[in-house]
Amino acid sequence: MELGRxxxxxxxxxxxxxxxxxxxTFLSLLLAFILGLCSCFMGLSDKAPLQWISKMYVWxxxxxxxxxxxxxxxxxxxxxxxxxxxxxRFTPFSAGxxxxxxxxxxxxxxxxxxxxxxxNPGQMEAARSLGLSKWQAMRRVxxxxxxxxxxxxxxxxxxITLKDSSLISVIGLADIMYQAKIYVGRxxxxxxxxxxxxxxxxxxxxxxxxLANTVERRTQI
Amino acid sequence: MKRMLGLLLVLLLSVxxxxxxxGGTEKAAPEANATVYKIATDTTFAPFEFQNDAGKYVxxxxxxxxxxxxxxxxxxxxxxLGFNAAVAALESxxxxxxxxxxxxxxxxxxxxxxxxxxxxxxxxxxxxxxNDTIKSYKDLAGKKVAVKTGTEGATxxxxxxxxxxxxxxxxxxxxxxxxxxxxxxSVACFEDYPVMGYGISQGNGxxxxxxxxxxxxYGFAVLKGKNQDLLKMFDAGLKNIKANxxxxxxLDKYISAK
Numbered sequence: 368m369e370l371g372r373x374x375x376x377x378x379x380x381x382x383x384x385x386x387x388x389x390x391x392t393f394l395s396l397l398l399a400f401i402l403g404l405c406s407c408f409m410g411l412s413d414k415a416p417l418q419w420i421s422k423m424y425v426w427x428x429x430x431x432x433x434x435x436x437x438x439x440x441x442x443x444x445x446x447x448x449x450x451x452x453x454x455x456r457f458t459p460f461s462a463g464x465x466x467x468x469x470x471x472x473x474x475x476x477x478x479x480x481x482x483x484x485x486x487n488p489g490q491m492e493a494a495r496s497l498g499l500s501k502w503q504a505m506r507r508v509x510x511x512x513x514x515x516x517x518x519x520x521x522x523x524x525x526x527i528t529l530k531d532s533s534l535i536s537v538i539g540l541a542d543i544m545y546q547a548k549i550y551v552g553r554x555x556x557x558x559x560x561x562x563x564x565x566x567x568x569x570x571x572x573x574x575x576x577x578l579a580n581t582v583e584r585r586t587q588i
Numbered sequence: 589m590k591r592m593l594g595l596l597l598v599l600l601l602s603v604x605x606x607x608x609x610x611g612g613t614e615k616a617a618p619e620a621n622a623t624v625y626k627i628a629t630d631t632t633f634a635p636f637e638f639q640n641d642a643g644k645y646v647x648x649x650x651x652x653x654x655x656x657x658x659x660x661x662x663x664x665x666x667x668x669l670g671f672n673a674a675v676a677a678l679e680s681x682x683x684x685x686x687x688x689x690x691x692x693x694x695x696x697x698x699x700x701x702x703x704x705x706x707x708x709x710x711x712x713x714x715x716x717x718x719n720d721t722i723k724s725y726k727d728l729a730g731k732k733v734a735v736k737t738g739t740e741g742a743t744x745x746x747x748x749x750x751x752x753x754x755x756x757x758x759x760x761x762x763x764x765x766x767x768x769x770x771x772x773x774s775v776a777c778f779e780d781y782p783v784m785g786y787g788i789s790q791g792n793g794x795x796x797x798x799x800x801x802x803x804x805x806y807g808f809a810v811l812k813g814k815n816q817d818l819l820k821m822f823d824a825g826l827k828n829i830k831a832n833x834x835x836x837x838x839l840d841k842y843i844s845a846k
Contacts, residue, residue: 558676
């Protein structure tokens with residue numbers, strides 16, 4: 368059967384790509400977590416310009432396809448800078464991390480906002496009446512509860528970003544998908560190859576889900 | 589978890605069995621005039637297939653196919669899927685034939701039956717029009733070079749990359765490959781000669797600095813052992829349009845003789 372022969376050939380290639388996929392996804396999610404929190408706080412602040420920046424950012428990222436964002440970061444922005452006289456250039460890896468960070472950050476910003484709003488306002492009031500400053504109350508009382516609430520949505524976003532990272536292969540990032548496409552281009556074994564690609568992602572996401580479940584169980588009250 | 593795994597296994601096995609069946613279930617030969625053949629092609633591989641200003645697909649491949657269909661009296665439906673997707677469609681029986689500037693290679697002949705060659709092509713290197721440092725393959729040492737997955741250009745670049753010490757970056761579509769060279773992420777790209785020639789004449793911002801490498805010929809492909817009547821009609825039609833001058837007319841229209 369073709370499936371077995373293709374697996375033997377394609378497996379080492381996919382393993383090469385696996386590491387890149389994991390690296391890009393992990394780095395992007397870490398940065399997106401920070402970016403999302405920042406954007407969320409800006410959105411919740413009472414200063415109008417900060418609110419506006421956060422809203423614009425979320426609007427821009429959610430309103431455009433990821434593929435367009437990838438092209439924009441990798442091709443358009445460097446050419447714009449070169450036109451202005453700066454020699455800016457991204458590697459596919461850095462362009463991938465920037466794009467995925469910006470993309471996941473916007474969604475996480477909304478996830479955090481929803482979770483913070485879901486914490487009973489009485490919690491904030493009680494903390495404030497005990498003499499905590501607004502920031503202290505947020506950090507020590509509201510945020511820990513909010514993070515627990517948003518965990519399932521956050522895990523969902525992690526999974527989406529992991530799968531979205533396959534799109535970065537279009538600019539030449541040597542991830543799982545990229546390796547598969549090169550192999551298919553050479554061997555024309557599209558059906559069998561993509562079956563194994565699907566399995567690779569399935570296993571990756573199964574591991575991620577298992578990890579998330581453990582975290583969720585441990586943070587239960 | 590165990591049950592999930594079991595389910596997955598069953599799914600995989602059934603997929604394998606289905607794949608095994610594919611070869612055995614030959615369709616009965618269809619009546620030549622009643623069937624509408626599904627022909628898959630690339631999305632943009634100018635001048636072989638591309639959308640003109642009116643949004644209609646035109647090009648050498650498209651016009652040759654139309655001329656042959658008219659000559660042989662068969663109907664077809666054209667779907668521009670992109671090269672890799674077109675080949676995948678052929679393999680999964682979603683398409684009956686592929687005409688996409690597809691080079692006839694020994695590797696591909698193991699899986700597909702090709703028509704007589706309808707165009708002799710070759711591979712050429714191109715660099716950014718603003719680049720004066722790359723003059724030969726030797727100048728590529730330590731640099732990145734863009735190619736398109738599954739093309740003759742990629743195969744050729746792979747064959748010389750170790751000797752000249754450059755690194756390859758793969759793209760799905762020609763325009764992205766050109767962009768990568770223009771941005772300066774890659775210093776050069778390899779592309780079929782007529783395609784690059786047409787792209788440069790249309791102002792894609794690149795230029796050729798080396799001569800064309802003699803390459804393979806393009807053919808119309810069907811899955812091995814399938815749609816043989818379609819293949820026969822294509823060959824017969826090709827002979828006729830070459831004889832009546834229609835073929836040369838099409839080539840002259842898209843590829844200017846130098």
